[in-house]
Amino acid sequence: MSLLVTCPSGQYGTRCETCGHCENRFCEKTTGVCLRGCAPGYRMPKCREGCNAGTFGVKCQSTCFNCKRGSTCDHVTGRCPTGCIPGWRGDNCTLECPNNTYGACTPCGLCAEDDPCNIGTGHCPRGCKFGWTGPTCKTGWLIFGAAGAVILVIVAVVIGGAVYNVRKLKRRYQNSYVEFAERCNRLYEL
Structure with a gap:
């Protein structure tokens, strides 16, 4: 005697096992094979196993190979858990850094x-x-250049101020000498 078992949607077999990671959760009711393919990151036929190392995404067709420390990317998203090896960037480490950069594109x-x-x-x-x-x-004259420029401006202001004051005093004493001489001459004339 054969007992016909009808499983709810998303289950299959005589014991109503849960379907794998099927697209839209549809699987064949007796074998569990996913009818519409797997959700991203899983492989056929029953979509229970993740993509092989170094692959990810829909039908495991995308590759990742630039993860740091030899780690493999997430089989669903492609993200590298340890970051990218030097010279690569982005969530999936698929974007090459521009020329004249190092590490994480510094x-x-x-x-x-x-x-x-x-x-x-x-x-x-x-x-x-x-x-x-x-x-x-990265350490050089440009770093010290800003400080040097400020010091140069300060020195120039101090020297300029000193020259101005000397000239001012010189004019003042010259005028005083001239006035003194004129007074002496007037007294002499008297």
């Missing part, structure tokens, strides 16, 4: 001969341009 410093810096460390292969220092050639 701009390089001023490398000698306009060399690109090391994509992982930011270090310049032949050192820094003249006037620049540091492991990534």
Whole structure:
């Protein structure tokens, strides 16, 4: 005697097992095979297993290969749990960083001969341009230039003020001397 079992939607088989991660939760009522394919991140036939390592998304057709520390991306979203290896960016680490950047797309410093810096460390292969220092050639005269300009302005104001005061005093004493001489001459004439 065969017992006919009718399972609710989203279940299959004689024990009414739950369908896998089927698109719209539809699976064949006796075998559990997903009729409309799998939800993103799962693979056929029953959509119970996630995509193979390095693949993700709809039908596991998207690839990811730039995750940091050799980790694999999330089989549904493609996001790298540990971030991207140097030179790559974005949620799925699929966007290459622009030229002359390193790490997580940080701009390089001023490398000698306009060399690109090391994509992982930011270090310049032949050192820094003249006037620049540091492991990534980002410390230099520009940093000290602003402070130097302020000091230069202060010195110029002080020197300018001193010159102005000396000239003012000189004129004042010259005028006083002339007045003194004129008074002496008037007294002498008397």
